[in-house]
Amino acid sequence: PLGQGIANAVGLAMAEARLAAEFNRENFPIVDNYTYALTGDGCLMEGVASEAASLAGHLGLGKLILLYDRNEITIEGSTNLAFTEDVGKRFEAYGWTVQYVADGEDTEAIEKAIDNAKADTAHPSLIIVRTQIAHGTPKANSASAHGEPLGADALKAMREFYQWNEEPFAVPDDVKAYFAQLQQVYSKQHAAYDAMFEDYKKAYPELYEKWLAWHEKKLPNALKKDPRLFSSTEPKATRIVSGELLNIFAEYMPNLFGGSADLAPSNKSELKGKGFFSAENRAGANVHFGIREFAMAAICNGIQLYGGFHAYCATFLVFTDYLKPALRLSAIMRQPVVYVMTHDSIGVGEDGPTHQPIEHLAALRATPGVLVFRPADAKETAYSYMMAFEAEKPSVLALTRQNLPQYAETGEGAFKGGYVMKDTPGGKPDVILMASGSEVELVYKAAEVLEAEGIKARVVSMPCLDLFDEQDAGYQETVLPNSVRARVAVEAATAYSWDRYVGLDGETVCIDHYGASAPAGVLFKEFGFTVENVASAAKKSLAKAKR
Incomplete structure (x- = not known):
């Protein structure tokens, strides 16, 4: 989509710079490339392009x-309809060097500008x-x-303009020869790089081992066994x-690379003692x-695509x-x-309805190929991070x-997205109460x-509905048996995510309207997130199931 490629390119360039700072040594520029991006008028109208260019x-x-x-x-039609600003001046204000080439057919001028x-x-x-x-x-x-499409007549005219007489999809011999020559040049460069990298491995064996670790997608076993992950009481x-947890993970994963959109003190997302990426560092x-x-998100895509990092x-x-x-x-x-x-x-x-998410969890869960975790306590948060960084x-x-x-009862069942946290003696409940995150307490x-x-x-x-849905029917039956039709789902968000679990006789204690500005405790009580209301919903579901 327009504009995002520019932000991806910023992420790629940031990744190149940081990886080079970490691994390059004198006479060993093992990370050394320019990042090129092609853009058009539409891309530069998009706000994300401006955000990314400003940061770059x-x-x-x-x-x-x-x-x-x-x-x-x-x-x-013409960009005069809606886009008449001086783009060059805008980028100069961002701190970019700007050059102009008057004719896109002048390849020598373009080459000079690139140089x-x-x-x-x-x-x-x-x-x-x-x-x-x-x-x-x-x-x-x-x-x-x-x-x-240009159409047959326009294509015919273009062939005449360029004096192009080849058959469709045919590649002339002189073009093949030119690219074969380029291939020889680049093959020699590739071989030279490979030889340099072999020398690097011998000269800096510890750095090479670190290089391999930075490109490993699985988490270190020592991290998964670190008792600090599960020590909160x-x-x-x-x-x-x-x-x-992020700071514990960073001890084992120095290739964590990311940050916050000006909310690190609130998000608690800073890696302590790891410095901030900048023009000077x-x-x-x-x-x-x-x-x-x-x-930020589009740049992180670029960082992740470059390789060698876990972007967040x-x-x-x-x-x-x-x-x-x-x-x-x-x-x-x-x-x-x-x-x-x-x-x-x-x-x-107190931040009020503008800052209180209602529909967001459902929207994210509805997005294919995304895992949404909402952990209930410290252990579930640790398991969520393990799964996220290995996904x-x-x-x-x-x-x-x-x-x-x-909770003493939370555990590795989180790896399956949903699990029985606390059961009745004999394992034959009258009603099932399910929730994610903060509402597990209720x-x-x-x-x-x-x-x-x-x-x-x-x-x-249910810390991750997406993972629970991926489990086989047998496992899902052990958690939510079809024989138990009385069910209640509780989440301080819209009920849309839960319909498939509660069934026709089930109840939801959710919020399908915007919030308000008041202390959190007041809001939860006012909007029905109380133990009494959950128990009442359970009885209501039981009554429906018995009909």
């Missing part, structure tokens, strides 16, 4: 070169190349050439737990993305609205970017602002209330 200029990404194919035509751009390693470069859409055809400089917000593991959620980004869950198109591309490209999304419900409190797809961690209790306590009244209740924690 600030970071001084001098090995990033953007070639702007400026034909001044979009689908509706100039490569010589300036202190600033990213924009090369504005004036072109004509459908050049050499009767449709030249027309909007119809933008999104429609006091009530704690999962965003706080997340911050502690290419070795920093943290990134100040600024208030640029869309660019952070903001409030409600602001997934700003970054969703990039998250969708993470999923399409199967890039395991980790999205650390805190302040996950009306528990945000072959993007993951979202929805984390609380408010403190949550720690169903846990409601089960105790129901048990005191002689109603046997099973408590099911």
Whole structure:
């Protein structure tokens, strides 16, 4: 989609710079490439391009070169209809070096501009190349050439213009010979690089071992067994737990690379003592993305695509609205970017409905190829991170602002997305109470209330509905047996995610309207998130199931 490629390129350039700072040594430039991106008028109208270009200029990404194919035509017509700014001046204000090429057919001028751009390693470069859409055809400089086939007549005219007499899809012998010659040149360069890398392995064996570790996709076993991951005993917000876990993970995974959209103190996403990536410090593991959620996510896609890193980004869950198109591309490209999304419900409190996510969990769960985790305590948060960093797809961690209790019963069942956290004696419940995240506390306590009244209740924690849906029918039956039709799902978000689990006789305790500005405790009570209301919903479901 338009604009995102520019942000991806910024991420690629950042990854190159950091990897080079980590591994290059004198006479061993094992990471050394320029990042090129091709763009058009439409790309530069998109806001994400501006966000990313602004950050690239600030970071001084001098090995990033953007070639702007400026034909001044979009689908509706001339760019004069809606896009008349001086793009060059805008990029100069961002801190880019800007060059102009008057004619897109002048390959020598383009080559010279690229050489100039490569010589300036202190600033990213924009090369504005004036072109004509459908050049050499009767449709030249027309909007119809933008999104429609040229057609047989225009193709015939173009062949005459270029004096091209070859058959369709035929490659002339002189063209083949030219590319064969290029292949020989590049093969020699490739062989020279391979030889240099072999010498590097001998000269710096420890760095080579680190290189292999940075490109390993599986987590170290020592990390998975670190007792600190499961040591929390006091009530704690999962965003706080997340911050502690990220820093433990960073001890084993120095290739973590990411940051927050100006919310690190709230998201708890800073890697302590790891420095911040900047024009002066290419070795920093943290990134100040600024208030640029869309660019942040798209840049992380570029970092992840480059290789050698585990990319992550952070903001409030409600602001997934700003970054969703990039998250969708993470999923399409199967890039395991980790999205650390805190302040996950009306528990945000006084910030009010603009900052309280309602529909967001359902929207994210509806996005194919994305894992959405909403852990109930510290252990589930640790398991969620393990799964997220080993996944072959993007993951979202929805984390609380408010403190949550720690449970003895949470455990490795989280790896299956949903599991029986607490069961009745004999394992034959009258009603099943299921929840994710902060609302597990409500169903846990409601089960105790129901048990005191002689109603046997099973408590099911569902930290990741996506993973639970991937389990076989046999496992799902052990957790949610078809014979138990009385069910209640509880989540401080819209009920849309839960219909397939509660069935016709089930009930949901959810919120299908916007929140309000008040302390979190007041809001939860006002909107029905109480133990008493969950127990009442269970009795209502039992009554329906017995009809």
